[in-house]
Amino acid sequence: MFLKRIELQGFKSFANKTVLQFDQDITGIVGPNGCGKSNINDAIRWVLGEQSVKSLRSGGNMSDIIFSGSEQKKKVNMAKVSLVFDNSRRIFDTPFDEVEIARQIQRSNNEATYTINRTPCRLKDIQELIMDTGLGRDSLSIISQGNISAFADAKPEERRSLFEEAAGVAKYKKRKQASLSKLEKTKENLDRLQDIIDELDRQLKPLEKQAEKARQYIAYREELSDIEISVLVEEIESYAQTIAALQKSMDDQNLNYTNDTELLEEKEERLNHLKKSAYQLDSRIQSLQQEYTKVMEESVDLEKQKIELDEKRKYTLQTADLAEQKKTLYTLKEEARFEYEDRKKRFEELDEQAKEKNDFFRQISNRLDQIVQEERQASSLFQKTLNRKHILRSMMESPYQHQGGVKVIMEAKNSLYGIEGTIAQLLKAKPEFGQAISNALGGVMYQIVTKDERSARNAIDFLKRNRSGRATFLPLSVCSPRYPNERQKAIVEQSEGVLGWACDFVENDSRYNSLKSRLLGNIVVTDTLEHANEVAKRIHYSLKIVTKDGDIVHTGGAMSGGRSRSNTNPITMQEEMKEIETRLSHQKSNLEELHEKQREYEQKKKSIEDQKVSLQIERAKIENIVQVKKEKYDSICADYNVISVDSSAESIELDDSLIQAIAKNHAKKDELSRNLTVERQNRFGVGEAMEKLEEEIRSLRRSVNVWVQTLHKQEMELATTKTKQSSALERLNTNYQMTYEFACSKRKEVDLPKAKELVRELRAKIKRLGNVNLDAPQEFEEIKERYTFLTSQKEDLLDASKQILEAIDQMDKTMVENFTTMFNKINQELDGVFKAMFGGGKARLSLVDPEDVLNTGIDIDVQPPGKTIKNIQSFSGGEKALIAISVLFSILQARLIPLCIFDEVEAALDQSNVERFAKYLAHFRNQSQFIVVTHRPGTMEQCDTLYGVTMQQDGVSQILKVMLKDAVQYIDKEGR
Numbered sequence: 001m002f003l004k005r006i007e008l009q010g011f012k013s014f015a016n017k018t019v020l021q022f023d024q025d026i027t028g029i030v031g032p033n034g035c036g037k038s039n040i041n042d043a044i045r046w047v048l049g050e051q052s053v054k055s056l057r058s059g060g061n062m063s064d065i066i067f068s069g070s071e072q073k074k075k076v077n078m079a080k081v082s083l084v085f086d087n088s089r090r091i092f093d094t095p096f097d098e099v100e101i102a103r104q105i106q107r108s109n110n111e112a113t114y115t116i117n118r119t120p121c122r123l124k125d126i127q128e129l130i131m132d133t134g135l136g137r138d139s140l141s142i143i144s145q146g147n148i149s150a151f152a153d154a155k156p157e158e159r160r161s162l163f164e165e166a167a168g169v170a171k172y173k174k175r176k177q178a179s180l181s182k183l184e185k186t187k188e189n190l191d192r193l194q195d196i197i198d199e200l201d202r203q204l205k206p207l208e209k210q211a212e213k214a215r216q217y218i219a220y221r222e223e224l225s226d227i228e229i230s231v232l233v234e235e236i237e238s239y240a241q242t243i244a245a246l247q248k249s250m251d252d253q254n255l256n257y258t259n260d261t262e263l264l265e266e267k268e269e270r271l272n273h274l275k276k277s278a279y280q281l282d283s284r285i286q287s288l289q290q291e292y293t294k295v296m297e298e299s300v301d302l303e304k305q306k307i308e309l310d311e312k313r314k315y316t317l318q319t320a321d322l323a324e325q326k327k328t329l330y331t332l333k334e335e336a337r338f339e340y341e342d343r344k345k346r347f348e349e350l351d352e353q354a355k356e357k358n359d360f361f362r363q364i365s366n367r368l369d370q371i372v373q374e375e376r377q378a379s380s381l382f383q384k385t386l387n388r389k390h391i392l393r394s395m396m397e398s399p400y401q402h403q404g405g406v407k408v409i410m411e412a413k414n415s416l417y418g419i420e421g422t423i424a425q426l427l428k429a430k431p432e433f434g435q436a437i438s439n440a441l442g443g444v445m446y447q448i449v450t451k452d453e454r455s456a457r458n459a460i461d462f463l464k465r466n467r468s469g470r471a472t473f474l475p476l477s478v479c480s481p482r483y484p485n486e487r488q489k490a491i492v493e494q495s496e497g498v499l500g501w502a503c504d505f506v507e508n509d510s511r512y513n514s515l516k517s518r519l520l521g522n523i524v525v526t527d528t529l530e531h532a533n534e535v536a537k538r539i540h541y542s543l544k545i546v547t548k549d550g551d552i553v554h555t556g557g558a559m560s561g562g563r564s565r566s567n568t569n570p571i572t573m574q575e576e577m578k579e580i581e582t583r584l585s586h587q588k589s590n591l592e593e594l595h596e597k598q599r600e601y602e603q604k605k606k607s608i609e610d611q612k613v614s615l616q617i618e619r620a621k622i623e624n625i626v627q628v629k630k631e632k633y634d635s636i637c638a639d640y641n642v643i644s645v646d647s648s649a650e651s652i653e654l655d656d657s658l659i660q661a662i663a664k665n666h667a668k669k670d671e672l673s674r675n676l677t678v679e680r681q682n683r684f685g686v687g688e689a690m691e692k693l694e695e696e697i698r699s700l701r702r703s704v705n706v707w708v709q710t711l712h713k714q715e716m717e718l719a720t721t722k723t724k725q726s727s728a729l730e731r732l733n734t735n736y737q738m739t740y741e742f743a744c745s746k747r748k749e750v751d752l753p754k755a756k757e758l759v760r761e762l763r764a765k766i767k768r769l770g771n772v773n774l775d776a777p778q779e780f781e782e783i784k785e786r787y788t789f790l791t792s793q794k795e796d797l798l799d800a801s802k803q804i805l806e807a808i809d810q811m812d813k814t815m816v817e818n819f820t821t822m823f824n825k826i827n828q829e830l831d832g833v834f835k836a837m838f839g840g841g842k843a844r845l846s847l848v849d850p851e852d853v854l855n856t857g858i859d860i861d862v863q864p865p866g867k868t869i870k871n872i873q874s875f876s877g878g879e880k881a882l883i884a885i886s887v888l889f890s891i892l893q894a895r896l897i898p899l900c901i902f903d904e905v906e907a908a909l910d911q912s913n914v915e916r917f918a919k920y921l922a923h924f925r926n927q928s929q930f931i932v933v934t935h936r937p938g939t940m941e942q943c944d945t946l947y948g949v950t951m952q953q954d955g956v957s958q959i960l961k962v963m964l965k966d967a968v969q970y971i972d973k974e975g976r
C-alpha cells in the first residue's frame with residue numbers, strides 16, 4: 001500500500017491517539033453523519049500542506065482544528081497527524097523506502113511544524129515532495145462531494161488545473177514561475193545596473209581627463225623634485241661658499257677697517273700733535289732767529305769796534321817805537337791767547353756735550369728697542385685673542401655643529417610645528433653663572449623644547465625621514481615644576497656658602513618658568529666645593545649641588561669637577577665672548593700706549609741724532625777755529641819775542657772787555673746757530689712728517705671709505721645670500737620635507753643653468769595645468785574597475801536572462817508536450833469511461849484555445865445516451881457527479897495516481913449508478929489505493945476493508961476496523 005498508516009491525535013474530533021492502518025487497495029470509511037469520517041480526509045489534506053482554514057472546514061484560525069473539547073472531554077492543546085507512505089516504488093523522489101510526513105500545531109502559538117521522516121522541514125519541502133505525484137492540491141486524488149459538483153460547474157479555465165496536475169506540469173509551471181520571477185528580478189537588477197553603469201560612464205570621461213592631468217602633474221612634480229632637489233643643493237652649497245667667502249672677506253675688511261680707522265685716528269692725533277710741535281718749533285725758531293739777529297747786530301758792532309781798534313794798533317805797530325810796538329804786540333798776544341783758550345774751552349765743552357748726546361742716544365735707542373719688543377708681544381697677544389673671538393663667533397653662529405639632530409631641527413625650525421628652541425637658548429645664565437648652569441644642566445642643554453608631544457613626534461618623524469641623526473625633545477605640555485621640600489629648603493638656605501638655587505641664576509621668558517623649575521628647581525649653587533660638600537652632608541645627599549665654577553656634588557654624593565681644555569658650550573659662549581671683548585679692549589689700549597711710546601721715543605731718538613750731528617758740525621768748526629787761534633797766538637808771540645826792548649809791557653793793564661764780548665758774542669752766535677739748525681731740522685722733520693702723515697691720512701681716509709663701501713656692499717650681499725640660502729633650505733623642508741644633509745644624498749649631477757631653466761619650464765607647465773585633483777587617478781581606477789566589473793556583471797545577467805528565457809522556452813515546450821499528451825490520453829480514455837458510466841453516449845474534452853495550450857480552458861462535450869443537451873450546466877446533480885467521476889476515472893486510466901481519497905463522491909448517484917461507480921472503481925484495484933468515505937452499500941461492497949467511525953456522547957471519534965462480511969452485518973444492524 002502506498003499510504004500505510006494515518007495517526008491522528010487531537011485533530012478535530014479525534015481527541016485521542018487514533019491509528020488507521022491500510023493493508024488493502026480499497027478502504028471504506030463508514031459511519032453515521034457527523035462521526036468524524038471527513039475529518040480523516042481533512043487530516044490527510046492538512047498534513048499534505050492545506051493552508052485554507054475554510055477548505056478544512058474549521059473556524060477562523062488554524063488552531064481551531066485542535067480538538068476543542070466536549071461536555072465530557074476537556075479540550076487538548078496540540079494536534080498532530082502523521083502519514084506513513086511506502087516509497088519502495090519511489091513515488092516520492094527520495095531514497096527512503098518509507099516516508100513519514102507529519103504536521104503538528106500548538107494551540108498556544110497557532111504555529112504549525114512539519115517533519116519528513118521526523119526531521120523538521122518547511123512546508124515548501126512537503127509541497128515539493130508531493131508535487132506531480134498525483135497527491136497535489138488540485139488533483140482529483142483527494143476529492144469530496146463538493147469538488148465533484150464544482151468540477152462540472154467550473155469554468156473551462158478553472159478545470160485546467162486538474163489536467164495540469166494530471167499531466168505533471170505543475171513542477172514545470174512552478175519552475176517557470178520561479179524562472180519568471182528570477183527573470184523579473186534579473187531585469188530589475190539589469191535596470192539598476194544599467195543606471196549605475198550609465199552614471200559611472202558619465203563620471204568616467206571627466207575623471208579620465210582629471211586623472212591624466214593629475215598623472216601629468218605628478219610626472220612634472222617628480223621630474224621637478226628630481227632636478228630641483230639637486231638645484232637647491234647646488235644653490236645652498238654655492239650660497240654657503242659665497243657666505244663663507246663673504247664672511248671671511250668681511251672679517252678681513254672689518255679688521256682692515258678697524259685697523260685703518262684706528263690708524264687714522266692715531267695719525268690724525270699725531271698730525272695734531274705734530275702741528276702743535278711745528279707751531280712750537282716755529283715760535284722757537286722765530287725767537288731764536290730774533291735773538292740771533294740781535295746777536296749778529298751786536299757782533300757787527302763789536303767787529304766794527306774791533307776793526308777800529310785793530311786799525312789803531314796796526315798804525316801804532318807801523319809808526320810807534322819798539323817799546324810802544326811791544327806793548328801793542330803784548331796786548332794783541334794776550335787777546336790772541338784769550339781767544340785761543342776761549343775757543344779751546346768751547347771745543348772741549350762741545351766734545352763733552354757730543355759724548356753726553358751719544359750716551360743719551362744709546363739709552364733712548366735701547367729703550368726704543370725694548371718698547372718695540374713689548375709692542376710685538378702685545379700685538380701677538382691681541383691677535384691671538386682676536387682669533388679666539390672669531391672662532392667663538394663662528395661657534396655662536398652654529399652652536400649645534402656636533403649635535404647633528406639638534407642642528408637639523410633648529411635649521412628646519414620655521415617649517416616644523418611647535419619647536420620652541422633648545423634649553424640653552426631658552427634658559428640664559430646670568431653673568432658669571434654660565435659655568436655653574438651649563439654644568440648643572442649637562443647634556444640636557446641640547447634638548448629641544450616643543451609645544452606638545454605631537455610636535456615632538458612630528459620632529460622625530462622628520463629626523464627619521466631624513467635620516468638626520470637623533471635629538472631629545474622635551475614637550476612643554478609634560479613639564480611639571482620641581483621644588484625642594486620645606487626641610488631641604490630650610491637647611492640649604494641657612495648653610496654657609498650657599499649662593500642660591502640654580503633657577504635664581506637664569507633669565508627666561510615667563511612661558512618657560514615651569515621648564516626652568518623642572519630642570520633647575522632643586523639644584524643648589526654654592527661658592528666652593530667645600531661648602532657644597534658640607535651642604536650635601538646636611539641634606540643627606542638628597543639634592544644636586546653645583547659650585548659657581550661648575551663642580552658638582554650629585555645626589556647620593558658622587559662628585560664631578562675639573563676643567564677641560566675647551567669647555568665652550570652654548571650657555572658659556574656668551575659669557576666667554578663678553579670676557580674676550582673686555583680682554584681685547586685692555587689689550588688694545590695697552591697696544592696703543594706702546595705705539596704712542598714708540599713714536600715718542602722714535603722722535604726723541606731722531607731729535608737727539610740731529611742734535612748730535614749739529615754738535616759734531618759745530619765741534620768740527622770750532623776745532624778749526626781753535627787751530628787758527630793757536631796759530632795766530634803763536635805768530636803774535638813770535639813777533640812779540642823778537643822785540644827785545646824792555647817796555648814793561650807785561651805790567652800793562654789789559655782791557656779785554658771787547659775781546660770777551662766778542663768771544664761771548666761768538667759763543668752765543670754759535671749756540672744760537674746750532675740751536676737754530678737743530679730746531680730747523682726738527683721743524684723740517686716735523687714738516688716732512690706732517691706731509692707724510694697728511695698723505696697717509698688722505699690715503700687712509702680713502703681706504704676707510706673703500707672699506708666702508710665694500711663692507712656695506714658685502715653686508716647687503718651677505719644678507720641677500722643668507723635670505724636666498726634660507727629660502728632654498730625652507731623650500732627643501734617645505735616642498736620635499738628634506739634636510740640639506742639628506743637632500744645631499746639624493747643629489748644628482750646637474751648642469752646648473754640648464755637645470756634652472758628646466759625647473760622654470762616645469763613650474764610653468766605645472767602652473768598651466770591649473771587646479772589638479774590628485775585623487776583623480778585613484779578615483780578613475782576605482783570607478784573604471786567598478787565600471788568593468790558592473791559591465792561584466794551586466795553581461796552575466798544578460799547571459800543569465802537568456803538562459804532563463806531558454807529554460808522557460810524549454811519548459812513551455814515540455815509543458816505543452818506533456819499537457820497535450822496527457823490531455824489526448826485522457827480524452828481517449830474519457831469516451832470509454834463515459835460510456836461505461838452512463839451506459840452509452842459519448843463525451844469529449846476540447847481545448848478552448850488550441851493555439852494557447854499553456855493557458856487554454858478545457859471544455860467537456862458530453863452526450864449521455866438518448867440525450868441531446870450538451871450544456872453541462874443543464875445536467876442533474878447526479879449526472880454532473882457522474883461526468884466528473886468519468887473524467888476522474890479517465891485520468892486514473894491515463895496515468896498512475898497512487899492514492900485517491902473519495903469523500904462521498906457518489907452521494908448524489910442513484911443505486912444503479914453507485915454500483916456502476918463502485919464496479920468501475922474496482923477496476924483500479926492493484927493499480928491505485930483508494931480510501932473511500934461513503935454511506936453507500938454499493939460502494940462498501942467493493943471495499944476490501946472498512947473502517948467504522950463512531951462518536952459517543954463524549955464527542956470523540958473512534959475507529960472500528962471491520963472486514964467486509966462484518967460490515968454487511970453492521971449495515972444490516974443499522975438497517976441501511
Ligand SMILES: Nc1ncnc2c1ncn2[C@@H]1O[C@H](COP(=O)(O)OP(=O)(O)OP(=O)(O)O)[C@@H](O)[C@H]1O
Nearest residue numbers: 012013032033034035036037038039065066067068
Ligand atoms: N475541533 C473540533 N473539536 C471537536 N470536534 C470537532 C471539531 N471539528 C469538528 N468536530 C466534530 O466533527 C464532526 C464532524 O465530522 P465529520 O464532518 O467528519 O462527520 P461525517 O462523519 O463526515 O458526517 P457526514 O456523514 O454527515 O458527512 C462534528 O461532530 C464536529 O463537532
